[in-house]
Amino acid sequence: MNASFQRLMAEATRLTRAGDLQGATAAIQAALGGASAQPASNDSQGNAGPLPSFLDPLGGPDAKRQVWGRSCVIDIEAREVETETQALMQPVPRTGQFITGSHTDSAGTREYKLYVPPGYHGQALPLVVMLHGCTQNPDDFAAGTGMNDAALERDFFVLYPAQAQNANASRCWNWFKHNHQRRGGGEPALLAGMTRDVMKRYNIDPHRVYVAGLSAGGAMAAILGDTYPDLFAAVGVHSGLPSGSATDVKSAFTAMKGGAAAASTGPAPPTIVFHGDQDTTVHPVNGEQVVAASAGAARPELERARSDNGREYTRRIYRDAGGRVIAEHWAVHGAGHAWSGGSARGSYTDAKGPDATEEMLRFFFENALRTGR
Missing domain, CATH: 1.10.287 (Helix Hairpins)
Known part of the structure; x- marks a missing residue:
């Protein structure tokens, strides 16, 4: 031949x-x-x-x-x-595919679910990594946030890592343990490795990879943004806590009840935060501290409005010296510890609030990874 x-x-x-x-x-x-x-x-x-x-x-x-x-x-x-x-x-079904996978590396093994949109034909598409809260799982989180429905319309991948019960009895991500807060080790390394593995298997645009989470998942999303700013172009934290706000169980409860100083390793990627001002599980001050890691000394622009479903909210927008939006903070008035604008098909959702899924996606797609950041 x-x-x-x-x-x-x-x-x-x-x-x-x-x-x-x-x-x-x-x-x-x-x-x-x-x-x-x-x-x-x-x-x-x-x-x-x-x-x-x-x-x-x-x-x-x-x-x-x-x-x-x-x-x-x-x-x-x-x-x-x-x-x-x-x-x-072979065409992807018109509803997309929601497939099961597993990732193993030196930090351990975790299962995951991956949504593949029907519009995928080998072209480079964005990826959104979604980290569930305690007691939740990928299917529950996908149903409550409606992220797969949004991916169906806009053509992007969604990765839902699943916390193992043998790693945490309540299936919480271990954001509050010091060995799970650094680059190259623990759950941050495992989740970053899982993300990169999916990027190798599919044609994922490396400049448009994002991470978001709820509660413990939100806290871990903040850690991933802090430890892997070269991988995630933007971060969404819903009802979560800032990176490094606790180092053990005792300090975790302290932070959840009244907030604690963040211990980030450097400027965080652009970050959007949602937090109910009546959250009795994770004190709302934590949302303000998450934003501070990205906003720095920037002064906010304030917007007060009411969602179509009835809840009032205050939105704070932070820009850098060049006018680029680097952080947003949505305080949802009257809301508790729940995904704003979510569906009752999943747990920990509040249908009355502004749509956190839509607003996070808007914020994400306005940001691409900047080389050399």
Whole structure:
């Protein structure tokens, strides 16, 4: 088999995986066309040149068998590429796919659910990582936030890591333990590794990867933004706590009841916070402290309004010196410890508040990862 054929078939496979089916077809056709026997050449007198070796009686039957065998190999390889092309062309159901997976690395093993939108055909798409709260699971969290429904409309992936009960009896992310608050170790490393694994399996836009969470998941989202600002372009924290606000169970309860000083390692990525001002599980002051890690000394612009469903809220917008929005804080008046604007299909939701899912997505897609940050 000649090098040109192998090169063209390899290119056809690459183009298929990239979603360029027209280019892949052209490459296959070029490969098969180049493999065909070339017509005998004519000399200047119009006489036929030497016969191809496989038709030359002096070549003998072995030559014919070699060509026949070569043709079979060509046909088999073409069929293999065609089969792979057909597999990659299989359409995602119109509702998308919600598949189960698992990730293992030196920090441990965690299951996950991944939503693949029906509009995915190999093109680069954003990824939103969603971290559930205590006692929740990916299916519950997806139902309550409606994030899959939003992904269906806008074409982005959603990754829902699942906390293992043997890692925390209430399936809380261990945001309050010092060994789960640093880069390169514990749950932050595991979740970052899981995210990168999904990015390798699918064509995820590396500049548009985001993380959000509720309660303990919100606290872990803040930690991920703090420890992996080179991976996550923006962060959403709902009813959570700032990175480094506790180092053990005792200090966790203290922070949850009255807030605690954050201990971030540097400027956080752009962050949007939602918090009910009647939250008796995680004190609302924690939301203000999360925003402070991103907003710094910026002075907020205030907006007071009422959601379509009835709850009033105060929105604070923080900009950097160049006018870019770097943080938003949504204080939902009268709301408790629940996902604002969420669905009753899931736990810990408040349908009356402004839609946290929609506002987080708006905020996320306004931010792309800045190289060198």
